[in-house]
Structure formats: structure tokens, C-alpha cells
Amino acid sequence: MATQRIPVVLVTGFLGSGKTTMLNHLMRDSADTRIGVIVNDFGSINIDALAVAGQVDSMIPIENGCLCCAADATEMDEMLGRLTDPELRIDVVVIEASGLAEPQSMIRTLLSSTNERIVYGGLVEVVDAAEFPATRARHPELDRHVRAADLVVLNKTDRVTEEERRDVLATVQDFAPGTPVLTAAHGRVDPAVLFDHRPREAAGERFRQLSFADVCADGHDHAHHLHAAYQSVEFTSAEPLHPRRVMEFLDSRPAGLYRVKGFLHFAGAGRERKFGLHAVGSYLRFEPSPWERGEPRVTQLVLIGTGIDADTVSKRLAECAATSTEEIDETHMMGVLRYVDDVNGAD
Numbered sequence: 001m002a003t004q005r006i007p008v009v010l011v012t013g014f015l016g017s018g019k020t021t022m023l024n025h026l027m028r029d030s031a032d033t034r035i036g037v038i039v040n041d042f043g044s045i046n047i048d049a050l051a052v053a054g055q056v057d058s059m060i061p062i063e064n065g066c067l068c069c070a071a072d073a074t075e076m077d078e079m080l081g082r083l084t085d086p087e088l089r090i091d092v093v094v095i096e097a098s099g100l101a102e103p104q105s106m107i108r109t110l111l112s113s114t115n116e117r118i119v120y121g122g123l124v125e126v127v128d129a130a131e132f133p134a135t136r137a138r139h140p141e142l143d144r145h146v147r148a149a150d151l152v153v154l155n156k157t158d159r160v161t162e163e164e165r166r167d168v169l170a171t172v173q174d175f176a177p178g179t180p181v182l183t184a185a186h187g188r189v190d191p192a193v194l195f196d197h198r199p200r201e202a203a204g205e206r207f208r209q210l211s212f213a214d215v216c217a218d219g220h221d222h223a224h225h226l227h228a229a230y231q232s233v234e235f236t237s238a239e240p241l242h243p244r245r246v247m248e249f250l251d252s253r254p255a256g257l258y259r260v261k262g263f264l265h266f267a268g269a270g271r272e273r274k275f276g277l278h279a280v281g282s283y284l285r286f287e288p289s290p291w292e293r294g295e296p297r298v299t300q301l302v303l304i305g306t307g308i309d310a311d312t313v314s315k316r317l318a319e320c321a322a323t324s325t326e327e328i329d330e331t332h333m334m335g336v337l338r339y340v341d342d343v344n345g346a347d
């Protein structure tokens, strides 16, 4: 009997659309399926890898740059080779692309893989229902990304009205006719839709119609990739930060700074908790959690945007450090706690 090939599912979607959130949901909800993950983050600190670590059967993080620009398939093949080692007994491999990756380049890289243990499992494009109209206006190439998908997950539907949801859905269906669209909140989609045999075969059929020439149609011109216009800034600090100054920074963040993610170590009243931070466009959330035993108390942030002055951003963040003589109490944390969904988890 022929050995079952391992499907490789690509998860793409613009910065902050909810790829990692969906991936975490899939891991939690598919306990019987052994999932191998390749996580590609745009910055050199792989915040996404930190976010999925511990839930996954096997993971390979890739920092600094876009997997879609891997010069040839060798690098991808090497990673897939490691994840499909029969000893790992992985059932499915999920590749979470960076929020700026070119789906077509990713498909092309997978297509040219020489790994005989894998089969292409389809491209899932996550769309942020709340940000999509504005993001699309800035980046018309997103339409092409959505068109390359075998399945669109219209995420963050909790952030839009029913009418807005219908509008975005109609837009997607208009320029990607026939592509199935799942609406979701917090990436909660049924894992069977992604990993099941039937949709996979259906996706495969559609994929087979897409020839190598089709996916090469963009000529692999990196200058036209979304990430060519974006830059990332990494900030790490062992000094605890002053919550009020951090909020001042975030409230006046440069217009081009679209995505901020990572975690913060605050001074004073907030020091006992690690505060995860997510900014996506105008959206801002803090997610407090306990520090792990022995975990170094540091701040690590990745900031991604267009036309941002890296030196100014780094300098402004460095100025958020609290001085040893400053008294920082609960009132200084109020600005932060306004952006915590479950305030009870905050102290």
C-alpha cells in the first residue's frame, strides 16, 4: 500500500490578520492530529514562534525576512525533510507565512520541492474583516493574494457590524469567485476543514489547474513583494518600562507603523505580569499572563511598518524605561488596563 503523503498547508494573510491565533486554535482543537509547523516572522525576533511554542508537535522558526524569498526550494526542502521524518509521525505540516509574504512565491517553492513524502495541502488566506477595506486601498496586490487562496478565512468578524461583514464578504467573493470563504472570530475554524482528506483533494484539484507557469507569473520580482516597502524594528530591554510612557508612545505611534507585537516588562504595579502586546492598525490589545518560572523579565517587541524611522522609534522606546527613583502605582497602569479584555487576569 502506498504511503500516505503528508499535506503541507500554507497559511498566509496580511500583518495581524490572525494567522497565529488560528494556528493556536487548530493545535488546541486537533489533539489527535500531529502537526508540524514552520513559522516565518518578518522581524529577527520570532514572536509568532514564541506564541505557538509548547502547543505544537514539532516547529521550525524562521526569522528575519520572508520565506517567499528563499532563493530556491532547497531551504524549504531541508525544513520539510526534517518535519516529515517518519520518526516524528507528523500528520500535517502547517506553514505560517509572515504577514508580508507573497502566497504565489510560497506555492511555487512548495511545487518545486523534491520531497516525495509531502503533498500540497492548499493555501488558506486569513483576512482581517475590520482592516481589510483600508489595507486593500493601500495594497491593491492583496486581491491577488486572496485570489491565490483555496480557502479564505474571514476573521475578526466580531470587530465588524453585520453589514460590514456582508460587504467584505461580497468584495472577496467578487474578485475571488468560487473560492470558499469561512467567517470566523478569533481564528476559530473547524480543523477538519483544513486537514480533512476531502477539502484537501478539492484544493489539490484546484491547485493542479494552477500550473507552474501561473505561479511564476509574478516573475518573482521581489521589488513588487509587499515586504519590499516594509521594514521592521526590534526592541529589547532588560530595564522595566514605565507604563504611562509606553502608552504615550503607542498613542502617538507613527502613521506608517501598522503592526507591533511582543511582550512588555513594566516597572511598578505591573511588574508581576508579562504583558503581551498586539497593535494592528488602530487596534491595540494587551494580554497579561504570568511570567514562567525562571523566565527573564525583559521587553521584546517587533514593530513593522512603512516609512518609519527605525532610529527614532528605537530611541523613543528606550526613553520609556522607568528610572529607579520613580514611584509607579496602579493608577499608572490604568492606561494599559483599558486595553485588556479580561481585566481580572491582569493582576
Ligand SMILES: Nc1nc2c(ncn2[C@@H]2O[C@H](COP(=O)(O)OP(=O)(O)OP(=O)(O)O)[C@@H](O)[C@H]2O)c(=O)[nH]1
Residues within 6 Å of the ligand: 013, 014, 015, 016, 017, 018, 019, 020, 021, 022, 048, 098, 099, 100, 155, 156, 157, 158, 159, 184, 185, 186, 187, 259, 261, 278, 280, 285
Ligand atoms: N477581536 C479579535 N481579535 C483577534 C481575532 N483574531 C486575532 N485577534 C487578535 O489580533 C491580534 C493579531 O493576531 P495574530 O494571530 O498575532 O495575527 P498574525 O496574522 O499572526 O500577525 P503577524 O504574524 O504579525 O502577521 C492579536 O491581538 C489577536 O489576539 C479576532 O477574530 N477578533
